Structures are given as C-alpha cells and as structure tokens.
Amino acid sequence: MSESPTIIEKTRAAVARYFESALQKHRAGEDPFKVVGSYAADMDCALADLFERQFAAGEDISLVAVGGYGRRELCPYSDLDILILRESRAHDAEIQRFVTLLWDCGFDLGHSVRTLAECYEYMVDNPITGATLLENSLVAGSRRLYKRFLSSVVDRYRRKEGSKFAASKIEQIRVSLDTEGRTIYILEPHLKDGVGALRDIQRVLWVENIRNGSIGFEGFSPKSVVSPERVISLREAYVFYLRVRCELHFLTGGRQEILENESVRQVAKNLFYDGDGRRSVEGLMADYFYHARNTYQFLKYYIEASADLPLGQRLKRRFFVNPVGSYLRFYNGKLYLRVEPPAESIAEEVVGFFVEAHRLDCPLSQELREWIRDRLANDKIDFTRSMVINRVLLSILREESGVSKVLRGMRRTGVLSRIIPEFSGLEGLVNFGGHHHYTVDEHTLRTLEKLDSLQREDVTEEGRPFREIFQSLRDPVPLRLALLLHDIGKAFEGNHEVSGSDAAGLICERFGLAEETADTIEFLVYRHLRMFKVSERQDYSEAGVIESFARLVGSEERLKMLYLMT
Structure with a gap:
C-alpha cells in the first residue's frame, strides 16, 4: 500500500x-x-x-x-x-x-x-x-x-580480525601519505579524501576502536602509541576540517568536498576570517596548512610507532644498533637519535643529520623528526649566524642528485626556514593568481625535484638534452639556490621579482658567496620569467628581439641556467 x-x-x-x-x-x-x-x-x-x-x-x-x-x-x-x-x-x-x-x-x-x-x-x-x-x-x-x-x-x-584490520588501515594511511604526487600542499584540497584529511584521521580512529574498543578522540586508550597532547592536536585539525566541510556543503547546496578557488573567498567570509578577499583567503588557507602539517606529522609518527609496537622490536632498536657519527644510530632503514648533541652545537649537528641521511640514502625516523621539531619549538636556536651551516647547505646544493629530498626533509622539520628565515613566508602560501597547483613552498621544492630527476638513469628521451645542459654547468649552486629563492619575493608586498631579487642578495651575502655568484643568483631570481615572456609574448623572429635578450642575459652560463629554470 x-x-x-x-x-x-x-x-x-x-x-x-x-x-x-x-x-x-x-x-x-x-x-x-x-x-x-x-x-x-x-x-x-x-x-x-x-x-x-x-x-x-x-x-x-x-x-x-x-x-x-x-x-x-x-x-x-x-x-x-x-x-x-x-x-x-x-x-x-x-x-x-x-x-x-x-x-x-x-x-x-x-x-x-x-x-x-x-x-x-x-x-x-x-x-x-x-x-x-x-x-x-x-x-x-x-x-x-x-x-x-x-x-x-x-x-x-x-x-578475531582486529590485528589484520588495524594493519590494513595503517597501510592505507601510509599509501595515502606516500603515494607519489599526493601532497598536503595543494591549492584546492580535498577535505574528505586528501592527504591527512578527514578519512586518514578516521582510519586512526578505526584502529583505536579495534585495538581498544574506543570511540572518537576521547576514547584513545592510555596504551595508545601517541600522547594525549598529540590527540588534542589531531582533534583540533578534525574540528577545522569538519567546519570547512560543513560550510562547503551549505554554500554549494551539495556534497562538495573540494575547497575550490571559486568558493574559497566566500568560505573564508562565512567562517569569519577578517580582511579583504585576499587576506581572508590567506588566513583560511594558513589555518588549513597548519592543521594539515600537524596531521601529516601525527600520521607519520603513528605509522612508525604502530610498526614498533612489539617490545622485542623496541629493545632491538635500542640496544642492537649501528652507530652513525656521534649522535645517531641506524636501524631498519632509518636514522634514530642515539645521544643528544650538546646545546652549544645543536644547530650544526641537526643540519649534519640531513647530510648523514643523504650519504646513507635513508630517511630520518619520524621519532627523530619529532625531536628536531620539539627542539626548534622550545629553543631559540639561531641557524643564520653559523658559517658552518651555510657551508653545509652549499655543499648539499652542490651534490649530484637527491638535493630536493634533503631540502624537503628540512622543510618538513622547520630547519630550512631556520637557515633561510625568508622561506618561512612561503610555507603554506597560496597564489591563486598564477599557474601553480600547489602552495608556493611546495611549487619551489617541486622545481628542484624536476632538476634532480634529470640525473636519474631512467630520464626520458625528452629530458636528456636538459640533462646535458645541466651537466655542462661549471657549478650547480647558483641554479639550485636561484630555484630555491625564485619565488621568495611572494612573501613580501609589491613586485615579487624585485623584492625576491633584493632578498636573494641579502641571503647570498649571509652565505658569504662570491660577488659574481651572488650577481648571477640575483639575476636569475629577478629574471626567472623573462625567457617565458619572450617566447610566449614576443615574436622573436623580429629584428632586435633575440639581440636584446642576449645582451640582457650576458653569458652562455647564465643562459643555460635561465633556460633550465624556464
């Protein structure tokens, strides 16, 4: 009926x-x-x-x-x-x-x-x-x-199935975080299924549910592998994501899960972010990336701690280790802290940890990353006054490959912005007016990854001419440092090429670079869009266009670097 x-x-x-x-x-x-x-x-x-x-x-x-x-x-x-x-x-x-x-x-x-x-x-x-x-x-x-x-x-x-279920969920989290191409630093994040978003957090809650019979954040067991403070941070991120997701649903009148460019200004306004359209959006996205970073770090720690749960593994890692240098130990493919370095040399030693990781081609453990972050948060350590650190960073930039991986690790722990404080202004910075799909800091690191990829054995046929040009450079440092700094001006008001070039000059001075090298880096930062503009907006078959461009560049070495940047 x-x-x-x-x-x-x-x-x-x-x-x-x-x-x-x-x-x-x-x-x-x-x-x-x-x-x-x-x-x-x-x-x-x-x-x-x-x-x-x-x-x-x-x-x-x-x-x-x-x-x-x-x-x-x-x-x-x-x-x-x-x-x-x-x-x-x-x-x-x-x-x-x-x-x-x-x-x-x-x-x-x-x-x-x-x-x-x-x-x-x-x-x-x-x-x-x-x-x-x-x-x-x-x-x-x-x-x-x-x-x-x-x-x-x-x-x-x-x-009966709890252990198997928990392992499968932890593996799903790992895949979500580590799949190539996925990142938290995307301009249009997926609130539900993005990296470190709601679904990844829910997987943690499911694991805790299975292990301890708990429900929600308040139900985390004292036996959990994470501290109450970490759980509070995770809950704060979840609350933020949930609020933004609700706003997207209400605003669009549907099951919208992606914070798109077209809606982000209205979302920011409706969620009471102050300022004009751009400032309110920057405030919203800064909060998003703050929580995304915290969640990512939590999840990385959770995966590693969960894998180390058996007592036997923890004892083995502690007592049966391979020492690395004075302060580290190598276990199960990762570097762990063995002894804390003295306070007076901690900055230099922390940077040295990344050198060791690069030398051994292994990551820092999440435990070690957390220790570094905690020390940076609690201690006012000045990295900018140490010429030792500056020389170490320059030596990293001179390496044949793997440079972007080192810099990414430094960014993840906060070390990079301690060495180059100007870089902190790029972290989580959105630029909807450009052609980027990622935050400015992520875009910057991806350009360096692209350069690193030229050195791989499986470089494509299309990439081989670029590799030949790169390998013909007398010194890769100016190009790599220019790539690292090419958008540094976006952290400041005004024309980003001008402010970026000025900032690059100050950074080169701090690093004690030779005048010719510093001039080249400033030029590349200031003119990093010039070749693109000439090729896209000018008819270079016309008389004078190529000659004018050649005079501007000034040397074959600069031309090679500008070409690779473009």
Missing part, C-alpha cells in the same frame, strides 16, 4: 526544519561536532517515525545508523548510511516499502539489508567498506537484536 502524501510532506517539512536548524547553528559558530551530531539526532527522529509506521513493536528487525551517520557526524549533504538488520530473511515486502518511502521523502540513502551472519561475513570479506559497521547507532526497532549485533558481529570481529 502506498503511503499517504501527508506523511511524505510532513517528513519533508521536518527535514527542512532540521536542515535550517543545522545551518543556523553552523552560522553561529557552534562546535561542528555539535552541528553534525544534532543533525544526526534529528534525522534519527524522522527515520524512527517512518520505521515505526512500517514495523510493529517487538518485531525482530532494527534500523541502525552506520558510517559517518553512525558515529553521529552527519554533514548537511552526506548520505544517510543505514543498515536494516533482521533476524532472518523475512520482512522483504515491508523493507521494500520502507526504503521506497525513504526515497519518496527525499533522503539520500546508502542502505543495506543483512542478518547478523551476513554482517559478519561482509566485514570479513570487505575490510575497506566493512569498517562502516564498526561505527553504529540504533535508530529504531529491536534493541535486543541490536545488542546481539554488537556482541556477535562487532565484538567478534574485533577479537
């Missing part, structure tokens, strides 16, 4: 009120957990009313919220993920009518109909999507059946 249009209309009206209530709470700046939690509770009321119209009290059937809805996080345009749990293969007709009614009422459903045995089988066979059943909440129907679901499905799965 078909439902009365009145029921459908009443339900639609109620859902509209719930949506408006969520919008008002969001616009008032309420905690996003409360916004999405109260919206989920409101949806419970609507669904429970419809469910109870279809199924008599006491029947062996339950309506269970799962996934995001089950953990009480229902964003404005997210699907309603529901499980219709039944004792046996019964109620087919009633279930079909109920689902049809939900569609008629306008709900966007993700639904399944399963018995207890089918739920367990599904979780075992589908470890990726089966995680949705871990997060659940009874909406309506048989509480007795729901309790059996918790004990015979969820708890059983946790006991």
Whole structure:
C-alpha cells in the first residue's frame, strides 16, 4: 500500500526544519561536532517515525545508523548510511516499502539489508567498506537484536580480525601519505579524501576502536602509541576540517568536498576570517596548512610507532644498533637519535643529520623528526649566524642528485626556514593568481625535484638534452639556490621579482658567496620569467628581439641556467 502524501510532506517539512536548524547553528559558530551530531539526532527522529509506521513493536528487525551517520557526524549533504538488520530473511515486502518511502521523502540513502551472519561475513570479506559497521547507532526497532549485533558481529570481529584490520588501515594511511604526487600542499584540497584529511584521521580512529574498543578522540586508550597532547592536536585539525566541510556543503547546496578557488573567498567570509578577499583567503588557507602539517606529522609518527609496537622490536632498536657519527644510530632503514648533541652545537649537528641521511640514502625516523621539531619549538636556536651551516647547505646544493629530498626533509622539520628565515613566508602560501597547483613552498621544492630527476638513469628521451645542459654547468649552486629563492619575493608586498631579487642578495651575502655568484643568483631570481615572456609574448623572429635578450642575459652560463629554470 502506498503511503499517504501527508506523511511524505510532513517528513519533508521536518527535514527542512532540521536542515535550517543545522545551518543556523553552523552560522553561529557552534562546535561542528555539535552541528553534525544534532543533525544526526534529528534525522534519527524522522527515520524512527517512518520505521515505526512500517514495523510493529517487538518485531525482530532494527534500523541502525552506520558510517559517518553512525558515529553521529552527519554533514548537511552526506548520505544517510543505514543498515536494516533482521533476524532472518523475512520482512522483504515491508523493507521494500520502507526504503521506497525513504526515497519518496527525499533522503539520500546508502542502505543495506543483512542478518547478523551476513554482517559478519561482509566485514570479513570487505575490510575497506566493512569498517562502516564498526561505527553504529540504533535508530529504531529491536534493541535486543541490536545488542546481539554488537556482541556477535562487532565484538567478534574485533577479537578475531582486529590485528589484520588495524594493519590494513595503517597501510592505507601510509599509501595515502606516500603515494607519489599526493601532497598536503595543494591549492584546492580535498577535505574528505586528501592527504591527512578527514578519512586518514578516521582510519586512526578505526584502529583505536579495534585495538581498544574506543570511540572518537576521547576514547584513545592510555596504551595508545601517541600522547594525549598529540590527540588534542589531531582533534583540533578534525574540528577545522569538519567546519570547512560543513560550510562547503551549505554554500554549494551539495556534497562538495573540494575547497575550490571559486568558493574559497566566500568560505573564508562565512567562517569569519577578517580582511579583504585576499587576506581572508590567506588566513583560511594558513589555518588549513597548519592543521594539515600537524596531521601529516601525527600520521607519520603513528605509522612508525604502530610498526614498533612489539617490545622485542623496541629493545632491538635500542640496544642492537649501528652507530652513525656521534649522535645517531641506524636501524631498519632509518636514522634514530642515539645521544643528544650538546646545546652549544645543536644547530650544526641537526643540519649534519640531513647530510648523514643523504650519504646513507635513508630517511630520518619520524621519532627523530619529532625531536628536531620539539627542539626548534622550545629553543631559540639561531641557524643564520653559523658559517658552518651555510657551508653545509652549499655543499648539499652542490651534490649530484637527491638535493630536493634533503631540502624537503628540512622543510618538513622547520630547519630550512631556520637557515633561510625568508622561506618561512612561503610555507603554506597560496597564489591563486598564477599557474601553480600547489602552495608556493611546495611549487619551489617541486622545481628542484624536476632538476634532480634529470640525473636519474631512467630520464626520458625528452629530458636528456636538459640533462646535458645541466651537466655542462661549471657549478650547480647558483641554479639550485636561484630555484630555491625564485619565488621568495611572494612573501613580501609589491613586485615579487624585485623584492625576491633584493632578498636573494641579502641571503647570498649571509652565505658569504662570491660577488659574481651572488650577481648571477640575483639575476636569475629577478629574471626567472623573462625567457617565458619572450617566447610566449614576443615574436622573436623580429629584428632586435633575440639581440636584446642576449645582451640582457650576458653569458652562455647564465643562459643555460635561465633556460633550465624556464
């Protein structure tokens, strides 16, 4: 029998009120957990009313919220993920009518109909999507059946499949972070599935759920591999992402998950970021990249700490090690801190850690990276006054390959901006007016990666002429340092080529570079767009264009470097 249009209309009206209530709470700046939690509770009321119209009290059937809805996080345009749990293969007709009614009422459903045995089988066979059943909440129907679901499905799965599940989720986090081409430093981040975004954090919560039976951030066990302070930082990031995601849904009127250029100004305005359009956007994106960096570091640490969980491995790493230099030890392909260097030489030694990592072609452990970050945060260590550090950085820039990897590691730990403080202004800096897909600092490091790629054995046929030019340079330092500094002016007001050239001159002076080398670097920073402009905007077949450009460049060595930069 078909439902009365009145029921459908009443339900639609109620859902509209719930949506408006969520919008008002969001616009008032309420905690996003409360916004999405109260919206989920409101949806419970609507669904429970419809469910109870279809199924008599006491029947062996339950309506269970799962996934995001089950953990009480229902964003404005997210699907309603529901499980219709039944004792046996019964109620087919009633279930079909109920689902049809939900569609008629306008709900966007993700639904399944399963018995207890089918739920367990599904979780075992589908470890990726089966995680949705871990997060659940009874909406309506048989509480007795729901309790059996918790004990015979969820708890059983946790006991029997927990270790395998946790390992798979940690591997998914690792793949998310380490897949080539993926980065947190993208101008249009994906709030749900991006690197270190909501989904990666949820995977951590699933692992904690499986290991400790905990739910949410408050449920982290004292036995967890991370400290309470790290959990607080992770929760702050999640709150920020969730707030921005809700705003995107409300603003676009749909399931929009990407913070796109077209919407970012309005998002910043609606989330109360001060200033004109550009300043408010910079404020929003600065917060995004702050939380993204913290989350990335948390996840890296979590992966490493989880892998080291067995006591035997921890003891082996501590006592059976290969010393590296005076302060490091090598274990399982990574460098760990063995002894803390003395305070008076800590800056030089920290930079030396990266030299050792490059020499051994291995990464610093996340534990060591965290130690470096903590020391930089707690100690006012001046890296700019040490000529030893300057010489070390120049020697790194002179290496044949792997330079970008070293600089990326320095950026990740905050060391690079301590050596070159001007670089800190580029970190997380967005430039929507240009042709970049990444933040300015990420774009800068990718140019250096591109240069490094010319030295690889598998360089493409197209890249070989560029490699020959690069290998013919007398000294790679001017080119590499110019690439590192070519957008440094974007951290300052005015023409970025002019301010960048001025900043480059001061940096070269601090590094004690010869006047000719410094002049070349300043020229490359100031003119790094010149060849592009000539080739794209001028007819170089016209008399005088090439001659004028040649006089501007001045030497074949500079021409080679400018060509490679372009």
